[in-house]
Amino acid sequence: MVAAFEVAEGAAGADVDRLWSALRQDLVGGFPGSLAAHRDHTLTALLRVAPATSLDRLAERLCELKRPHERRQDVLVSVGVSRLCRAVDEYPDAFEQARHALLIGRAMRGPGSAVTFDELGAQWHLFHVxxxxxxxxxxxxxxxxxxxxxxxxxxxxxxxxxxxxxxxxxxxxxxxxxxxxxxxxxxxxxxxxxxxxxxxxxxxxxxxxxxxxxxxxxxxxxxxxxxxxxxxxxxxxxxxxxx
CATH class of the missing domain: 1.10.10.2840 (PucR C-terminal helix-turn-helix domain)
Structure with a gap:
């Protein structure tokens, strides 16, 4: 599955590269076999998880991973989580799902939240409107x-x-x-x-x-x-x- 991260507040005085490097290390360590890359104020991760993984529990775990880095840098990091990917050809859609979950989730719950694509419900349709x-x-x-x-x-x-x-x-x-x-x-x-x-x-x-x-x-x-x-x-x- 795909997780998208973005610095949402207080980034002006933060060392964003250092933030992403530290978070990327935690993600790869916490989810062996995963990949992560960052650019400017965003980080995207391909997380290797078990097929039976609960997305709600996964979102909670990502919050636990990012929280120390938020405190250290005095920022808020928003997270969007895609659906589970069961085939390679599902990844393009997963990137879009994570991006939409990040953007719409921030509107629904404010900066610093972690939202899964499946939580969006009708908000996803409103996004297109x-x-x-x-x-x-x-x-x-x-x-x-x-x-x-x-x-x-x-x-x-x-x-x-x-x-x-x-x-x-x-x-x-x-x-x-x-x-x-x-x-x-x-x-x-x-x-x-x-x-x-x-x-x-x-x-x-x-x-x-x-x-x-x-x-x-x-x-x-x-x-x-x-x-x-x-x-x-x-x-x-x-x-x-x-x-």
């Missing part, structure tokens, strides 16, 4: 929030995202955003003004959640095309505090 140029009305209106946040330094997009993650629980959403509930209500008013969206309407939640995920995946794909997505990139609607 995100590559299309067509935008529905929910994507267009949420994009207004992204642009407003970039121009004004607000956090309206993230507010919608957290509120939906909390299934409309305003108290919990305010706590996760580190704001007062009155501030949250003011944000809802601003969201209606900027994007013509009532995020408190449960009938819109499914469409909004799909549009949010597509925008996230599109953003990550665009950034990955320019050397990889790293936390803290300007324009990423991630922060919760502030206006």
């Amino acid at each position: 995100a590559q299309q140029q067509v935008r529905d009305v929910y994507q267009e209106r949420l994009q207004r929030l992204v642009e407003h946040d970039r121009a004004k330094g607000t956090h309206l997009f993230r507010t919608v995202e957290v509120y939906l993650e909390c299934m409309g629980n305003a108290k919990l959403a305010a706590e996760r955003l580190f704001v007062h509930r009155n501030t949250l209500r003011l944000r809802f008013q601003k969201i209606r003004q900027v994007a013509e969206l009532d995020v408190t309407d449960p009938g819109r939640w499914f469409d909004l959640m799909m549009a949010l995920r597509i925008i996230r995946l599109r953003e990550l794909t665009a950034r990955a095309g320019h050397g990889g997505a790293r936390g803290g990139d300007r324009g990423s609607p991630r922060s919760g505090g502030g206006p």
Whole structure:
């Protein structure tokens, strides 16, 4: 099977070559007969594993292997794991599976996560939708929030995202955003003004959640095309505090 690794955060001050060399040594030692090579902020490994290997357990083991190196270099390393390969001609697909698991997994769980391709589920289909140029009305209106946040330094997009993650629980959403509930209500008013969206309407939640995920995946794909997505990139609607 194939595992793809990428430095996701804090790489500016890290010795990435040293990180990959040390991790490659651990991978080859932990999985005899395996191969690994790195380039810039990514490392790809062909891991030799038993046919009955549990991919979930494998992902946990890869996390255990990378964790000391993350602490040593003060970085986060994301991992994507393909399905098991039972024939040589399955490896091209496995490389793509690992890449998709890395990229989409980072969008689903954040930097530093380890995700298998089989865990992606419907997110894999949304990834392909995100590559299309067509935008529905929910994507267009949420994009207004992204642009407003970039121009004004607000956090309206993230507010919608957290509120939906909390299934409309305003108290919990305010706590996760580190704001007062009155501030949250003011944000809802601003969201209606900027994007013509009532995020408190449960009938819109499914469409909004799909549009949010597509925008996230599109953003990550665009950034990955320019050397990889790293936390803290300007324009990423991630922060919760502030206006």
